[in-house]
Structures are given as structure tokens and as C-alpha cells.
Amino acid sequence: MEYTIRQIADERTLKSVLDMCYSILGEHYEGLYSYEAWRRRLDRSYLLLYAESGGEPIAAVLGRAESADSVVIGFAACRSQFRKKGITAALIKAFENNARRHGYSKITLTSYNNAWGFYESCGYDVIEEKYGKKTFRKWI
Numbered sequence: 001m002e003y004t005i006r007q008i009a010d011e012r013t014l015k016s017v018l019d020m021c022y023s024i025l026g027e028h029y030e031g032l033y034s035y036e037a038w039r040r041r042l043d044r045s046y047l048l049l050y051a052e053s054g055g056e057p058i059a060a061v062l063g064r065a066e067s068a069d070s071v072v073i074g075f076a077a078c079r080s081q082f083r084k085k086g087i088t089a090a091l092i093k094a095f096e097n098n099a100r101r102h103g104y105s106k107i108t109l110t111s112y113n114n115a116w117g118f119y120e121s122c123g124y125d126v127i128e129e130k131y132g133k134k135t136f137r138k139w140i
Helices: 011-025 035-040 042-047 087-101 113-121
Strands: 004-007 048-053 056-065 070-078 106-112 125-130 133-139
Touching: 004 087, 011 035, 011 048, 011 056, 011 070, 035 042, 042 048, 042 056, 042 087, 048 087, 056 087, 070 087, 087 106, 087 113, 106 113, 113 125, 113 133
Parallel strands: 070 106
Antiparallel strands: 004 048, 048 056, 056 070, 106 133, 125 133
């Protein structure tokens, strides 16, 4: 499976990647995870990563700065036919490397149960569980 990991550098690509994420996650988001909020984060494109194959986005890991030393992964999504091929794990690793290079030391994320094992396999530890979700953290 050939794919390329890229940073989102423009609004057209952002829209394409977000359309993919929203279709996988099943809804459009408001507030912190709306299109407009992600658009304002284009200046930190090193936290907006996606994998493409054949010119189309197939997976994404999108994050935002939470503080001077902490980032949050807001979206991690992969098209179903590309799952279990290591693509999202490679995106997570690239995201961690970018965050570390830019001075961040901690990554957090919140997930429903269908991805808990995946995040644990990527080295994330559970720091909270409530309302059917777990919050994970990794020091990088």
C-alpha cells in the first residue's frame, strides 16, 4: 500500500481532509473542531497531517496547541478500507515527532472504546475515564 504523509498547507486541502474526517466520524463539529477553527490553525500545519493515496486523503491526524508544552489530537480518522495497515500509526508517529520538534512535551486525546487498544499500542496511557470515553496522554 503506497501512501504519502503530508501537512495540510491550504484551505482546499483542509476542506477535503475535514470532509473525509466528518464522513468517518459521522458528524460535523462546532466550536474547537469546526472547519473555521481548523482553518485558523493552518499556521501550525505541522500539527495537521494526512495520508494520501492516488491524490485522495485516506487518513488524518489533526491536532491543536493546548498550551506552550501540550497539544491535543482532535481528530484521528482513517477510511475503513485502509485500516489495519499501519497508516494511522505512522501519522501518529509523525505527529509526535513534529510536536516534539516544536517544543511540545505532552499529547492528549479523548476516544470512544472502538480505538482504545490502538492508542494503547501507540504508547498512550489512560488518565481519565468517564461517560464512555477515555482520555489518553503521552509524554514525548
